[in-house]
Amino acid sequence: MNLRERIARRQRTDNAPRLVHDYDALSPVVHLEEPIGRGPTLERLLDHVEPAFEDSSPNGYVYGPKGSGKSATVSALFSHLAGMTGASRSAIYTTTRGGASRPTAFIYVDARAARSDFALHHAVLDSLSEESVPEQGLGTAQLRERLEDELHAYDRSVMVAVDHVGEPETHEATEVVELFSPLSSLSWLCIGRERPDDLDVHGLEFSAYRHHALVDVLTGRVSSGLARHALTHEQVRELAEWGDGDAHDALAATFSAADVAREAGHESILPSDVDRAMESVPRPSVSLGRVLALPENRKRVIRALIALDANQRDSVGSAADAIASDGGVDLSTATVKRVLYELSETGITRRVTHAETEGIGRPPSRLELRFPTRVFERLFDGERRRD
DNA sequence: GATCCACGGGAATACACGGATG
DNA sequence: CATCCGTGTATTCCCGTGGATC
Incomplete structure (x- = not known):
């Protein structure tokens, strides 16, 4: 990016209407006063x-x-x-x-x-x-x-x-x-x-939302949370289709798409933004409400876990080391490790044992995140800022 | 002094593997 | 061949501790 582009981008974000008006409107953990489609x-x-x-x-x-x-x-x-x-x-x-x-x-x-x-x-x-x-x-x-x-x-x-x-x-x-x-x-x-x-x-x-009902849910939320034309109707349909009846996941993906686009400075949400958003919402996905209801230190561990490089999540031990040393968590390595095991026990993360065992000892497990990571980051960081 | 709750930390146990043993 | 053993890791388990508040 050259200087002219940088300046242009600043001007755009300062003057143009903001892409995201209200994250809460898109949040899977916020419920409307009047539910849609039920x-x-x-x-x-x-x-x-x-x-x-x-x-x-x-x-x-x-x-x-x-x-x-x-x-x-x-x-x-x-x-x-x-x-x-x-x-x-x-x-x-x-x-x-x-x-x-x-x-x-x-x-x-x-x-x-x-x-x-x-x-x-x-x-x-x-x-x-x-x-x-x-x-x-x-x-x-x-x-x-x-x-x-x-x-x-x-x-x-x-x-x-x-x-x-x-x-x-x-x-x-x-x-x-x-x-x-x-x-x-x-x-x-x-x-x-x-x-x-x-x-x-x-x-x-309750049965899962039918496709058209889910489109209605998303349309309502998008119209109050995003700039007009941020998403095309076709994109909303695509997100609803992807959600497959699950409003939580569909909203998480929509929220994430808006966040990806905003971060990249786009004026509207591009197809590539939607793709990246979907990648941040695993299927099946654990409810964000569950994750956000955890005690403070657990959430800090989770936040640090997301921030790690993928290779640091290759074993519980190395993830625990990294988080305890500089993850912004005031816990010992042993405790972080135990917390990580707890999180996998309850399904918030998943341990995947490495197939090929190289070297001696019991093979380590890779940690996979099973909840919408981008939405969690945004909501968690938002909570912290308000304090 | 009582109470709830989250934390802390290590001890105990399980597992993988290769080599030794019966 | 089946089993045991030693070593090194990974994983689970247990229970005391302490802050905060009444």
């Missing part, structure tokens, strides 16, 4: 939830593949329901036959953020009670008693949605059920991938 499913969900307006409602289980809009739909619905009164305590007031008003509370809990029995109870109690609930200094048993008291004292109907059950880092659905079923006047709605075989509840299935 109308019929939303209706069935409402059918299930509706009895809660009048009385206690049955327990339920929402299931379906990754990127089929489960979280998007349920979280949008619950935030509407919780916000309908505008009251601080997340309740809807409906008039019953007798004319008395009775509150029904709708609470959405992400099991990725509430990873222990304690945290699960805390999340429910905290959104239910007026005063804030301490996060330390009291035991899980005490917390549970307080929750029981709260439920009893107000005789309110409570519906709790617990999202992302059954992942490596989160509670199993059966565990959530064991915790919540004994609580009177509380009904639960678990959301997970697997069909709930051993749970005797009403199941609500």
